[in-house]
Amino acid sequence: MVKRIIGGLLCCCSMVYGQNRSEAVTLTLNDHWLFSQAGTEKWLSAKVPGTVHQDLIHHQLLPDPFYGVNEEKIQWVENEDWQYKTSFTVSEELLNREGALLTFEGLDTYADVYLNGSLVLKSDNMFVGYSVPVKSVLRKGENRLQVYFHSPVKLVMPQQASNGFNYPADNDHHKEHLSVFTRKAPYSYGWDWGIRMVTSGIWRPVSLRFYDVATIDDYQVKQLSLTDEAAQLLHELEVKSVSAQEEQAEVVVSYSLEGGAKTTIRQEVRLQPGMNRIRIPMELPHPVRWMPNGWGKPTLYDFSAQVVCKDVTVAEQRHRIGLRTISVVNEKDKAGESFYFEVNGIPMFAKGANYIPQDALLPNVTTERYETLFRDVREAHMNMIRVWGGGTYEDDRFYELADENGILVWQDFMFACTSYPSDPTFLKRVEEEATYNIKRLRNHASLAMWCGNNEILEGLKYWGWEKKFTPEVYQEMFRGYDRLFNELLPAKVSELDGDRFYKHSSPYFANWGRPDSWGVGDSHNWGVWYGKKTFESLDTDLPRFMSEFGFQSFPEMKTIATFAAPEDYQIESKVMNGHQKSSIGNALIRTYMERDYIVPEKFEDFVYIGLVLQGRGMRHGFEAHRRNRPYCMGTLYWQLNDSWPVVSWSSIDYYGNWKALHYQAKRAFAPLLINPVQQGDSLQVHLLSDELKTLDALTLDMRLIDFNGKLIKKESIKFLSLPANTSMCVYRQSLASLLTTEQRANCFLSLTLKEKSGHKVAEEVYFFEPTKNLNLPQASVSYKVKQRNGSCELTLTSSQLAKDVFIQVPIQGARFSDNFFDLLPGETKKVTISSPSLNKEGKLDITIKHVRETY
Template identity: 35%
Template sequence: MTAPVTSLKTFDLCTAGGAAWTVSAVEGPVPDGLIGRPVPATVPGEVHTDLLAAGEIPDPFDGDNESKLHWIGRTRWSYRTSFAWVADGNDRQELVAEGLDTVATVTLNGQEIGRTANQHRSYRFDVTGVLVAGDNELVIEFEGPVAAAEAARAKNGNWPHTNHHPYNQLRKMASNFGWDWGPDVATAGIWRPIRIESWSGVRIDSVRPLAGVVGDRGVLTTHVGLAWTDNTSATLTVEVGGTQQAVTVEPGTRSVEIVSTIDAVDLWWPRGHGEQPLYDVTVTLNADEWHGRVGFRTMSVDTAPDDDGTPFVLSVNGKPIYIRGANWIPDDAFVTRLTTQTYRTSIQDAVDAGMNLLRVWGGGIYESEAFYDACDELGILVWQDFLFACAAYSEDEPLRTEVEAEAREAVTRLSKHASLAVWNGNNENLWGYVEWSWRVPLAGRPWGAGYYLDLLPKLVAELDPRTPYAAGSPYSFDRFIHPNDERHGTMHIWDVWNQVDYTTYRKYKPRFASEFGFQGPPAWSTLTSVVHDVPLDPYGEQMLVHQKASDGNLKLERGLGAHLPKWKNIDDWHWATQLNQARAVAYGIEHFRSLFPLNTGAVVWQLNDNWPVVSWAAVDGHGIRKPLWYALKRVYADRLLTVQPREVGLVLAAHNDTDENWSTEITVTRRSTGRGGEALAQETFALEVAARSGALNALPDEVAADPTSEYLEVRAADVTTAFWYFVEDTSLQLAADAYTAHVAATTDGYDVIVTANALTKDLCLFPDRLDPAARVDSGLVTLSPGESHTFHVTGAAAPEQLAYPVIRSANDLVQ
């Protein structure tokens, strides 16, 4: 007999639910008058954002405020709220905290109900009998995260790590302690929703709906975890795609598996390969309901050895996918400021650049549902790191228990997402053990390999067997091969940027490049909103606060090499280093794609920033697309033409990453760089490239009479274009007044129409210099004489005229 169950009641303790919270400093190196003084708090939130909203601190991102606020990470903080609760007749009451950051003691009505030590998991505390009808007081006291990490190191011993704080001692977002692109703003607070759940009988504890495909049928295997208070039986129902499956669950049953089948299911595909149909799933347990969405697809990674080494080929529904992706970091240093819309906007940056994968990097967080939902809807595959980055990690207690708890919860929560493509054990830790001098300080102690090679793959096999697992990035998929061997698996390329010229990219033949990149400054308006040095200088005091890489500005300078001249002023520094960043990364990706099918993907470091900073990002901390982003849009296009040197001479490499054959006529023209752009020689040939394939065609054996004043223009009949220059820009004759430009107002902004009278290289418009709200639709445009291009600007009114430094090209750098 199935008895009715009292409905699960939820009492929201977030600010949006009506709870009034305060935060106060309990102990630490705080400013005078702040100890014990309550400050209004927002939940979810972080102490930094609460203090900022209350006017107690300046903006942590501005100027050199970051270092002035380091005391926050060494202070103990107490969050407090009082609330009235009405008894509802249920048997059990539980306090559910989806995210506490990080080392905390939870007290209700003066009674300690639990302690936490992990930002990356939720907690559920039984408060039955402690929660009372009427007034209640909840207090959550957080240890200062920097102090807590240092205390753990003093107690447990040191494990090697990058950067200056021992972030690997805690299960907390590593980059929150500062990174080579991010600020040191170690936070504390209630960072995800918190509530009281009151229930009787039985409730849904977890739902893990795994959608797969057998033939043309969709198969959904729904795993439901249950929690009980009594011996009442229950009816469990799963609805999906017009089907309904129901079972009677006997009292005490902890888990149930229900299999649903949908005939002729519509498959989910990554963008560029098909549509993204999503199916609503409803799980009902008496009066308790769970709602989610799934997409029916299969995922696999081929790492079977071949004659060239070890491939890394990601396939969806049995179809190999060439990966055009980027690494993703937390989109704000204060992650509680992120919203569904901010996630959508940032992921749209990836879509608009032609990407099909984002790698959630292991020094960040398991992202909000809003992130994965957007990826599901937009067809962006997700490579999900487990949260280990650039450090050795203890495998002893209490860390091991926390690692397993967070991993179980993360896999359970995220496994439903159609976009989830790869689980990855760590970022660079296998490589670190081999090359970063860890073995002496470790003195034989376990350092994390047990997680990456044993615990985590077992958990993925148990909880999400439909999704591939990789032990790390980089990884060669063989314990006896160097983890960063270009011939095997995934590779990170960091000697470019750190040590050598970007032309070194062509010396590598990576099977799959999962990290590589080059730095450049953010948009001018972004930079000057936080850097106030007078005069503005690359080596100014505040500028260096917003350059976190070791010797970063020296590497920017060295990286110009023979490609571009050293700047004459700060405007030229800004443009030259942005341009060099774009060219360096494009150079690498064009080379990688020319190697197809040996190379099966590129994941650039990085898509986004978490504050205004000089970094590797394509989109800066204010959401402005840097020149790099426009370079990525070109080299991540579905169809790419690129001129590449080979032993036989110059070749035209064509990569056709579409489902249609590419048949076009190619015109190769050797032109003068000067006014009129005289055609010195011209040839045509037919180009045929099969679907999802690549081809190499030898170019005419052209010898420039004067390499300093000539270039090759390679144009397809479908307007796809590539260029080749015989010398670097520092030796190339480029006209100073190579174009004319005029402005025309539009209903939503203005157009800038540019017409070239001589070769104009890498033309860019920077409307944010006139109005920080302005955005432009295109960039890095190269025009041969006689060609025109229209830049469309939105978000700002039309200026009367445009001039340096709002409109720039490579031409004006070399004059």
């Protein structure tokens, strides 16, 4: 049996004795915990990993925080201190081992840990795992472990009071902005999409490890060079010996590929008491490269390092390693300054999204939820996720799945949208946090870069902070910025992960209303949304790399029903406003809707049209970015997911339901894309390819069809050659010669790209007018159902155009092979719905809606 503990240590739980040395034994200490509010003796069962809020909810001492306006009713929890305790038994045999290491992988946040009456640990950083030697305080038989959590609000009140000013952390939904003082997930204090739920608890696993001789504290497989002929690697280990004298041992490093033959190298070492740093070079012949999603297989090698003493493996660590090169090309050029990723020497157009924590209560996130999320990412043809700096450094499983699915990770350090302290105590905490997480994550093939913070430099320069603070305070904010993001963090990255790119802030340059800034580095474009610019502005407000832009929508009605009653189904009801954290949000959705759609009267229809609006509008931006490569080389939208059921910018709601945006992202991010676009008075058709090979002998068929299915005209372009990894305009025609003004509101253009064999490689439909100007027919969609255990198949048909067809079923997280699509006249469309909740006998309640039914 194998057990993971902090830093990837792997311990076998069997006892193998040989010459007084034994393999390590790990006790998991996640069970049989109790908790109480400090000052009381009311002890109740607790779940570890967990939080106080989860335990209170379990015992019905706290209402569902996500329902209605219950957010107001849970705020008292953050002002209290809380205690957790458990006990465990240690045998004399275990006590005789040379070392015992107690590991808390995550304590949230200010915690005092007592073991058998001894204070063994004081935690002050949620982002750090702690391992402490406890052999001297352990007892034979029963051992008592207790953790006292201080209120993260009350504890820092004196610090805030003595500070002299309130930091500009406006997402901290509290009169005093306390979050900046605490190394804790910022989003838990509230955000413009997030509930305020300031948690405390043992949020990651606890273990106790008994061992002899030594532990491997760190193991890095460093890639020195990579060619098709060989990979030159260096195994670097930090081995801590607990023996009082020098020990003769052997370090064994090995690798295998997908269960194949194992290659092993052995090196004799003399372990000195304390820390030993060991370096073992290795050549791996004919390496198979790790490739990003869409370019090939993300191949991973299995590596291990063992410390063997007198024929007994006393310590071991394992890693799955992908061999690849990743570089960020950030260079001056005639347009300004480039910003793009090269993977294995090939420029990659980055397609993806910004990721926030999946839950307001982090221990709720299961392995299954991580796996589902990465399936969603992979299926949408994404190749990159940005882990945003207002959340947390993610669980190991997150990065493992990124490795396995070929998804590059842009990793922010956890700082966002406000200036921060830079006093010696704060800097010491940040240094420990950076060291811990860089070492934890640096072996992952998916880790593409480090970024110091989200939007702080932009805030300092352009958000009006100079008017809110005295000149002295304002200048000190800049000096503090330099200490944190231009000195401390880049120094730690250089020291511990020197081959990876570091940038101090995202965006590189503020660009609200600054046309000169689009040509420099990465950009956040909030001209759409906060600036109320049109989606069409995305055609001309073109960055070198778009690392944030977004537009909101409500989640679909089955998600709204989880937090609201029918009487709350109004855009500006108290409950809807409680689940809309952007103050201008609901009104702004309506403003944009009026531009392109007929605004429905019914709330349910408004929600549906809002989903369509978000998806169509954001897709306009994705296509503009891809079309303008190589000038623009990436588009990461805000945001991928939600942390609770809420009105937000997400493409996947809290329950895992894809919004229209995620389906549109999947279409816009396809490896081959037909992209028709109006430029002035002409229609252009671009072919966009992320393929690594040139495609020859292609044919583009174009048919102009009215909404009743009548063919008006057709045209074909043959013998097209589409180079690899490119964007190319293949057609340009004046609109006047293509169709009449009247026809624009009554027909669409169907485009199909085919290979020489006739096989379709891409399809697209284009409309010449905003949806509100189209003369949509009163189409009737008919369908047949074939239901099975775990899935059902719908076959849909319509004699007339049904625009933006939305299929709804009352099952949270049900997966659709397609949704929010245009059902063309005379077309037969098959859609598969999958869910474990589906069974062959039960009748599935299916609702189908399209745009014309909303007015």
